Amino acid sequence: MDGNSELPMALRAAYLALHRRSEAQFGKVGVTADQFVLLATLARGDSLTQRELARRMPSDPSTVRAMLVLLEKQGLVRRDAHPSDSRARTAALTAAGKRKFEQAFAAGESIRDQMIETLQTGDIALLVKLLTQVAESLNSEFASVARFDSKVAEEEES
Amino acid sequence: MDGNSELPMALRAAYLALHRRSEAQFGKVGVTADQFVLLATLARGDSLTQRELARRMPSDPSTVRAMLVLLEKQGLVRRDAHPSDSRARTAALTAAGKRKFEQAFAAGESIRDQMIETLQTGDIALLVKLLTQVAESLNSEFASVARFDSKVAEEEES
């Protein structure tokens, strides 16, 4: 264990705390935390293809499909043929889905407030900035690290 | 959607990026990201009761038990009777488990390095501090927020 493990573990601990609190709050209105994210993404993007929805969440298209099927059964989401691309389907909130999203959003307010209140004013924007920086680094530098890893593997083989 | 949503979403995005990269790296040596956390917790704590292990991860005792059963089948973990408390069982890494942990730890090095390198020196400790603050707030102030929520519910009922 070196000191570098601290950051990943702290990130994990903070996210798990958020996730559990979210499950408890959103559960009161009958959705999971991840379903809330899907509903929120549709609420902002209106009508999206499944692929675009998966990209924004972010998640896997087949995962998103499984979630959409569940939400469609509950009448919260509607999937229609795409107007111009007949391979694609668009997903959108139904009226019930919009109401459910608003209920869930309200149920999550105490969590959002608490996260804000525990921090100094300037620290909020700073934390968002640092988290975004970490996320972008982990997502985009995949290729360069993969090269690094395979270089290491080659060296170990020789 | 208010501005308060930014922080939870940024936290989620950063964690998911970390988790996916971790799954990919740890997968190379045959463990999941969460199994790695369990192995790491045992590596630091040596011999722990299942309950203590669950508390440190943090996770649920029945979740931890399911994970231990899986890892025990693979010969990475050993569960023994507790020396003084005969209700309890202790969990510890086997020799193979220690080797596996070291392999996995090495496989995760590029991820840890990348997280560190993308940040300014001072920002690392700051980010850890802020994340810890958020996690503690979300974990410990559960009771006070629950009171607040029920107060709101009462007001809405009246």
Next chain:
DNA sequence: TATTGTTATACTCTATAACTATA
């Protein structure tokens, strides 16, 4: 040829509740 989505499939994590045994 590449892309969108579906389907089948499998696995891990998660967690509640009822239960046994022990402290």
Next chain:
DNA sequence: TATAGTTATAGAGTATAACAATA
């Protein structure tokens, strides 16, 4: 009475791979 762990059970998310239809 409270605590440690087990068991049964259920559900959700995750993701790969093979496939059909369309761009």
